[in-house]
Amino acid sequence: MKYKSEVFAAIHDTAQGLHQAGVISDTEMKRFDKSCLTKAEPLTGEQIRAIREHEDLTQAAFAIHLNVGKNQVSDWERGIKKPSGAALKLLTLVKNKGIEAIM
Structure with a gap:
């Protein structure tokens, strides 16, 4: 995975741990994914x-x-x-x- 920055990587890592523990819902995790991860650009x-x-x-x-x-x-x-x-x-x-x- 490629993150927007090291800060976003740390935030996402924490969110993943909380998601695995059942504290964060799937919907909320998807929101973290969208905000923290870079988009895959289209390829020719x-x-x-x-x-x-x-x-x-x-x-x-x-x-x-x-x-x-x-x-x-x-x-x-x-x-x-x-x-x-x-x-x-x-x-x-x-x-x-x-x-x-x-x-």
Whole structure:
């Protein structure tokens, strides 16, 4: 996870502990997530291809790591579809930290 600052990281860490203890509701935790975490910016097909090639992976191997189909990776790279949600977060993590971050 990437936080807006170290202060937001500390706040979020505390909130997660309180959430796990049942003191903070799921709704409140989502509010903390939105306020503390940076948003995953949309990626272009060229950026996704560059991330994959930087990791020296085929589309099929990259798809396995991201838990999506090979055709999905192909569609992203050609700009037919755009990743969102968990897939976008994983792509952003690989972009920033490398494929080892999700293995």
